[in-house]
Amino acid sequence: MQRFRFAKPLSILLTFCIATAVFSWAQTVSRKILNGANGANPSGTLVQGWDGNFYGTALNGGPYVDRSKHNSGYGTVFQVTPDGKVTTLYSFCSQRKGRLCTDGALPRSGLILAANGNFYGTTIDGGANTFGTFFEVTPAGKLTTLYSFCSESCPEGILPNGLIQAADGNFYGTTQSGGAGGYGTIFAITSSGKLTIIHSFDYTDGAVPTASLLQATNGYLYGTTAIGGANDKCVGTCGTVFGVTPAGDYKVLHNFCALLNCDDGYSPEAPLIQGSDGNLYGTTVLGGANGSGTAFKLTLDGQFTTLYNFCSVINSQRNCVDGYFPQAGLVQGADANFYGTTAIGGEQSGGNIFQLTPDGALTVLYSFCITVVSCPDGSRPSTSLTHATNGVFYGVTDTGGDSKDCPYTPLGPGCGIAFATDVGLAPFVQANPGFGKSGWTISILGNNLIGTSNVTFNGTPATFTVLSGTHLKAKVPAGATSGTIEVTTPSGTRSSLVAFQLLP
Secondary structure, eight states: OOEEEOOOOSSSSOOOOTOOOOOOOOOSSOOOOOOOOBBEOOOOOOOEEETTOEEEEEEEEEOOOGGGGSSSOOOOEEEEEETTEEEEEETTTTSSSTTTTOOOOOOSSSEETTTOOEEEEEEEOOTTTTTTTTEHHHHHEEEEEEEEEEEEESSSOOEEEEEEEETTTOEEEEEESSSSSBBBBEEEEEOOOOOOEEEEEBBBBBBBBSSSEEEEESSEEEESSOOOOOTTTTTTTTOOOEEETTTTOOOHHHHHHHSSGTTTOOOOSOOOEEEETTTTTEEEESSSSBOEEEEEEEEETOEEEEEESSOOOTTTOBBBOBBBBOOSSSSSSSTEEEEESSSSSTEEEEEEOOOOTTTTTTEEEEEEESSSOOOEEEOOSSSSEEEESOEEEEEEEEEEEOOTOOOBTTTBOOOOEEEEEEOOOOOOOOOEEEETTTTOOEEEOOSSOOTOOOEEEEEEOOOOEEEEETTTEEEEETTTSSEEEEETTEEEEEBBOOOBBEOE
């Protein structure tokens, strides 16, 4: 049974024709983050760095504009502080040769923080072959192109998505097209740029993956494809959830549109997460009981449950109050609830930030406006939120912001903003990486770490060195087991939300 709620407002109470329904405005960090020169249309999830700041990519914008192609820049890498100060770290196509952006162009996916403290990402254009790149960038903004896709006849795929760093230290990702079947690939790539093809999609097992992978506690890599699969009820746009080992053992866990009228949803475009209960959670852009997308749970053996059908609440203006088309994935908060965004819908039609309980009760936290003229608070949040170690959620919108600074982009008025949503959750710590062997030294991210007196791995004390208020390093102790990391600070004991995985 599905339920819908609004949260209590901070300032304005809106009354609807729904019992016990209230609404609350979220806090926004800045309404003037991106102005075109420093980037436009941020399209990837923000990532927290060792310094406590956030790092991201903008799909467009930057100083290198090719008027002959009618573009608005080739994208940037930027840093944004928790209080909203933005710094451009790198502008793509700065290493241009003729009309070729050898350093890449159009970074559609966000960055990941690797174990060495640097960030890694991809672009969908540019490079030596104009089909995208794999790159490393330091917190100071030094970028190194490590691989250009489509080296010879594109067997490794083209148009790469986001990355993860797996327990073997390699990076894993997917491409939207190319490969042996032409429908995309799964690949592994080392930090030096050596690429290995793990799987080529052939449509029957899925096609056109658009999201990054997840490595679950069982070692499998899990992901989604936006189309393809065994069902043809949705004219080729069904999609799948799949699992694959780093060695390439591939299996389909779920073919969407398996239920009558596609009530299980179809066309999943966002990455999966593994919840604290060990199950997989995700979203579909389309389908479900209302045809407007779903949130779902999937066990590792393929048992599927629809948690929520979007557009279940419609107001007198025919707006889907609870939003629709969730292009972003879910993130689990310190309270065990899930948080996410819808790209469209809500009271102002520009998308929502929402909370979803494990049993399917949805609460709208904020409703963005639609960019018909100007939306100072942003519009169209289409990427997953970041749960920072201070307990606050951070995110970006595709468009909106101050349209005076950025009157028009390929996606609409406004260059987009970065925002914060504080729902009152407690601070926590986060291991980087989230896995390791006894004797390894790993980073732990947090807040107010100066004066830390104790660090334990599932109860086993560890030696550690505090490097800053947001970063310490600890040695995985002998006898440690997989489980929670706890850090005792002057402000109290902080626990990790995700269990640290001890490698054999």
